[in-house]
Amino acid sequence: MINLITNRIQAIASLIDTENIVCDIGTDHGYTAIYIAKDLKAQKIFASDINNKPLSIAKKNVKKYGVEHKVETILSDGLDFIINDKIKINVCIISGLGGNTILSILEKDCNLIDSYIICAHNNTQKIRTWTKNKKYFIQNEKVIEDNNIFYEVIKINKYAGVKIKSKYDILFGPLMRKNISKAFVSYWARIEERDRDIYQALVQSDKLKAKKYKIKLKMINKVIGKEIVKYV
Incomplete structure (x- = not known):
């Protein structure tokens, strides 16, 4: 299917439902969006990036793998295109970045987005603190290893899941620390x-x-x- 499918991409895709409208922020070469489309996940996927060069490669990859009907590539800074075009998003993916960079993107959180899948390699306690302060929920979370780098994959839902209550929840995750892998x-x-x-x-x-x-x-x-x- 796609040569460069990783544990990280598969973990993200596993948290997406068939009927979801999805955006992949910082899509780079578009492999996450393409895999989700090929795996028959999601109705529609917006693959966005702030830089033209990777986005042009993503466009070619979308065409190469025959998913133009599902994946739309967009040049955008973070969540700007969602806000500007008033696009309703069920799941917003922000993956492969550090916690501080992800937090800067989340500053533009809006009611057009129902949930986030965050995949970060550091500072995830800051992401959970943000979640707690926003009174959102943790719907799912897991640790995965990809190319000798550990990532925490966290699904944050605005309407359902588990609340973050303690300093242990913030550091380790309320679900992961009770279901240790x-x-x-x-x-x-x-x-x-x-x-x-x-x-x-x-x-x-x-x-x-x-x-x-x-x-x-x-x-x-x-x-x-x-x-x-x-x-x-």
């Missing part, structure tokens, strides 16, 4: 190893920062400590 444990074991090195380096030089890392390390141990024996 092998990928989740491997992901947090890698973070624990990195943060322990940072903590030890800070103990003498910056006690305030060191204390924050110590608290985080205790939280990680509480959530995955017993699970590491099973999975890692």
